[in-house]
Amino acid sequence: MSKFPLRSKLTLIHLLLITVVTLFGSLFAIVTAQRYYQKRLDHFIQTQLAQVQSLIEKSDLGDLSLPAHYAILRDYAHAAGFRLTLVDSSGGVRFDSNVGADSLLRMENHRDRPEIRQALRDGMGRQRRLSTTLNQPFYYGALRLKLDYLPQTAGETARYIRIAYPLAEIEQQFSDLRTKILFANLMALLLIGLLSYWLAGRLSYPIQKLAAVAEKVKRGDLEASFQHKSRDEIGELADLLNQMLGKLRVDLVQLRKLEQVRSQFLGNVSHELRTPIFTLQGYLETLLNSKFDTPEQQKEFINRAYQQAGRLNNLLTDLIDISRIESGEMKLIFRPFDVKALLARVVEELQSKAHYYGVTLTFASPASDEMLAANGDPERLTQAITNLAENAIKYNLQGGKVEIGCRRIGEQIEIHVADTGRGIPQEHLPRIFERFYRVDKERSRAVGGTGLGLAIVKHIVEAHGSRIEVQSEIDKGSRFSFRLK
Numbered sequence: 068m069s070k071f072p073l074r075s076k077l078t079l080i081h082l083l084l085i086t087v088v089t090l091f092g093s094l095f096a097i098v099t100a101q102r103y104y105q106k107r108l109d110h111f112i113q114t115q116l117a118q119v120q121s122l123i124e125k126s127d128l129g130d131l132s133l134p135a136h137y138a139i140l141r142d143y144a145h146a147a148g149f150r151l152t153l154v155d156s157s158g159g160v161r162f163d164s165n166v167g168a169d170s171l172l173r174m175e176n177h178r179d180r181p182e183i184r185q186a187l188r189d190g191m192g193r194q195r196r197l198s199t200t201l202n203q204p205f206y207y208g209a210l211r212l213k214l215d216y217l218p219q220t221a222g223e224t225a226r227y228i229r230i231a232y233p234l235a236e237i238e239q240q241f242s243d244l245r246t247k248i249l250f251a252n253l254m255a256l257l258l259i260g261l262l263s264y265w266l267a268g269r270l271s272y273p274i275q276k277l278a279a280v281a282e283k284v285k286r287g288d289l290e291a292s293f294q295h296k297s298r299d300e301i302g303e304l305a306d307l308l309n310q311m312l313g314k315l316r317v318d319l320v321q322l323r324k325l326e327q328v329r330s331q332f333l334g335n336v337s338h339e340l341r342t343p344i345f346t347l348q349g350y351l352e353t354l355l356n357s358k359f360d361t362p363e364q365q366k367e368f369i370n371r372a373y374q375q376a377g378r379l380n381n382l383l384t385d386l387i388d389i390s391r392i393e394s395g396e397m398k399l400i401f402r403p404f405d406v407k408a409l410l411a412r413v414v415e416e417l418q419s420k421a422h423y424y425g426v427t428l429t430f431a432s433p434a435s436d437e438m439l440a441a442n443g444d445p446e447r448l449t450q451a452i453t454n455l456a457e458n459a460i461k462y463n464l465q466g467g468k469v470e471i472g473c474r475r476i477g478e479q480i481e482i483h484v485a486d487t488g489r490g491i492p493q494e495h496l497p498r499i500f501e502r503f504y505r506v507d508k509e510r511s512r513a514v515g516g517t518g519l520g521l522a523i524v525k526h527i528v529e530a531h532g533s534r535i536e537v538q539s540e541i542d543k544g545s546r547f548s549f550r551l552k
Contacts, residue, residue, distance in 0.1 A: 074264070074268050075267075077267035078260065082259070089255065089256065104237060108206055112206065112230055113191070116210040116230055119151060119228050120210060120212065123228070140153075140162060140164060148232070150164055150230070150232075150233075151164040151228070151229070152164070152228075154177045154229060156226040180209070180229075181194040181196070183209050183227055193206070198231065203235055204233070205232060206231070207232075208230045210228045210229075277304070350369075389523050399443075404442075404445045406439040406440070409448065410472070410473055411432075413453055414429070417453070417457065424465075425465045426459075426460050428470075429469070429470050430470075432472065443551055448482075450523070451523070451524040451527040451528060452471065455484040463487065464489065469484070469486045470483075471484050478552065479551065480550065480552075481549070484546070488545065489542065490539045490544055491541075492541065496539065499521055500525040500535070532552070534549065
């Protein structure tokens with residue numbers, strides 16, 4: 068499809084609008100001028116008819132049997148610039164300022180002239196037409212004389228005064244006026260066209276820049292930007308476009324990170340699943356294909372297979388949990404609950420595991436009997452605190468200690484899990500909440516860790532509008548804490 072530039076469209080629209088306005092303006096000016104000159108011409112004819120009538124009445128010129136009076140009327144008509152004709156009641160011409168007395172009899176009868184007939188009916192008549200005698204445009208005015216004004220003498224008297232004013236000069240003036248208006252309009256349209264083309268260029272330039280930026284974005288160049296500093300709609304559009312491009316760049320970076328994390332996550336999941344599955348498969352093949360010397364040996368292999376199945380079950384459970392949390396499928400049910408009672412239950416449930424690992428687990432409860440109430444999802448918080456406590460127990464030293472406690476800090480309740488274990492090196496602290504990240508991979512697998520526990524804890528705590536903090540020193544232990552409202 069052929070492209071019609073916006074600049075040309077704007078210019079064409081401007082020219083069409085200006086042409087229409089100019090056309091109507093010119094027509095209005097010409098019509099107004101014509102009406103003005105017509106009004107002045109009517110006034111002139113009416114005045115001259117009255118002057119000639121007055122001249123006839125005062126000088127007794129109505130009796131055309133006196134040729135001496137011709138000179139007075141002729142001189143007056145020539146001085147005023149019109150043709151004067153006196154017509155009798157039968158339509159015969161008795162005097163014409165442009166025709167000699169000997170030619171009057173050859174002139175046509177004027178009884179049927181439109182202005183004469185109108186004067187007979189209304190007392191005065193006007194008519195614009197082409198003269199059949201001179202073949203030129205004239206404006207005719209006729210006045211019927213009152214009989215009382217005419218002398219009662221012998222001879223035919225004039226009944227009508229007729230004035231014929233030549234229009235050739237006026238029409239030429241109007242023709243010149245129309246030509247000048249047309250020329251002025253053409254020059255104005257030319258100048259306005261050039262100005263419109265320039266203005267359209269100014270208006271379309273930022274849109275062309277915008278189209279160029281959009282083309283770059285279409286090709287994948289998200290670093291493009293649209294610089295336009297005017298405080299108009301284009302400026303607002305530029306700001307919105309730049310904000311959109313900035314958000315797209317951020318989203319693209321996040322998308323690439325997510326893709327990298329997804330790829331890494333899939334690799335980690337496949338690796339984490341492969342290890343217990345292969346180990347479990349090996350134990351089961353041994354049980355199927357080998358003969359054991361004693362029942363204790365067979366039981367040992369069954370126990371190892373059971374441990375690998377348990378590890379696989381824990382891994383799948385954690386994968387399902389973190390997937391539900393990140394997708395928003397796991398909905399938190401917030402309600403007020405007793406923090407001390409929740410922590411006491413966690414401590415009680417983990418006592419047997421702490422005893423198994425040779426660790427002392429205690430509950431550091433505030434000295435007062437005040438109930439520490441917070442708002443949150445007790446089930447999910449129990450899961451998070453249990454994950455922290457199990458890590459503190461499993462990665463602790465023989466004879467070590469783990470403390471679960473809470474306290475009020477202003478309007479908030481702080482919950483902490485502290486241990487006296489090996490501690491976490493500082494370089495590992497920023498990454499310990501990543502999925503499948505392990506500080507000590509061999510020990511983590513040995514104690515059945517999935518590498519997802521701390522990631523689940525972080526998501527649950529952040530879903531409660533808080534953030535988890537960790538302090539750790541080598542050979543002194545670690546302390547995890549977060550706050551609830």
